[in-house]
Amino acid sequence: SGAVFPFRFELFAMIDDYLKVLSTKDVALPAGYHDVVREAGAVRAALAAHAIPLAACHCDPLCENFLDTGERMWIVDWEYSGMNDPLWDLGDLSVEGRFDAAQDEELMRAYFGGEARPAERGRVVIYKAMCDLLWTLWGLIQLANDNPADDFRAYADGRFARCKALMETAEFSRHLAAVRLG
Numbered sequence: 001s002g003a004v005f006p007f008r009f010e011l012f013a014m015i016d017d018y019l020k021v022l023s024t025k026d027v028a029l030p031a032g033y034h035d036v037v038r039e040a041g042a043v044r045a046a047l048a049a050h051a052i053p054l055a056a057c058h059c060d061p062l063c064e065n066f067l068d069t070g071e072r073m074w075i076v077d078w079e080y081s082g083m084n085d086p087l088w089d090l091g092d093l094s095v096e097g098r099f100d101a102a103q104d105e106e107l108m109r110a111y112f113g114g115e116a117r118p119a120e121r122g123r124v125v126i127y128k129a130m131c132d133l134l135w136t137l138w139g140l141i142q143l144a145n146d147n148p149a150d151d152f153r154a155y156a157d158g159r160f161a162r163c164k165a166l167m168e169t170a171e172f173s174r175h176l177a178a179v180r181l182g
Contacts, residue, residue, distance in 0.1 A: 003056035007082035011130055012044050018137035025144035030136065030160040039167060040133060042176060043126055047085070050119065050182035057084040061093040087120065091127025095162075119182050122175035129172065132163035 015037065022029065058065070060080040067074040090111060094104050108116040108124060116124070139156035142149075166172050 001056065005056045005082045008054070009057060009059045009080065009082035009084035009088070011088070011134060012040075015134055015137060018134070018141060022137060022140055022144065025141070027140050027144040029140065030157055032164065033136070033160060036133065036160075036164055036167065040130065043130060043179075046176055046179040047123070047126070050179060052085055052087070052123075054083040055086040057081060057086055057089050059084055059088060059092070061089050062096050085123065085127075087123040088127045088131070091124045092131040094124065095128050095131055118175075118178035122178035125166075125172065125175040126179060129163045129166045132159040132166075136160040136163065 019037075058075060058078065058081050060077060062077070065075060065077045067076060090107060093099075094107065097103070099107065104124070108121060112120060136156045136159040139152045139159060143152035143156065
């Protein structure tokens with residue numbers, strides 16, 4: 001669209017910021033969280049080595065943030081929006097919508113107008129893990145702040161387990177290698 005947002009959504013800076021907030025709270029990180037953040041350093045390096053142009057992104061594509069009137073689709077809750085790698089929104093939407101492999105393929109075909117290149121597909125998969133890594137911390141902040149809306153311990157633990165499980169797969173390693181190659 002050419003839109004430019006004043007905020008820049010910085011995944012790894014947000015993880016660092018959330019960890020600082022949590023260091024002042026009485027809440028435990030999931031076992032192994034810092035180890036996975038260290039492993040994500042390879043993700044950070046691969047993404048930085050082949051950066052793509054930033055675009056105006058929603059950055060929080062929960063299904064609840066899409067309102068369909070039957071005549072028009074509204075996207076709401078823009079508090080995390082900013083300039084970002086647009087493939088973050090695809091990966092996060094896939095996670096939030098619990099897309100299966102066929103739905104991921106359909107999403108990427110629609111977005112790219114055909115088959116996604118390996119590096120593009122890799123970025124989407126990488127962001128599926130990274131959104132869980134980030135939103136784990138968001139959930140823990142909600143827990144620490146006694147937000148009664150949900151069971152945020154279960155939310156955070158579930159997100160972290162899903163992140164870790166994906167990062168441990170051979171598929172993730174293949175996608176990371178594709179991103180490294182550009």
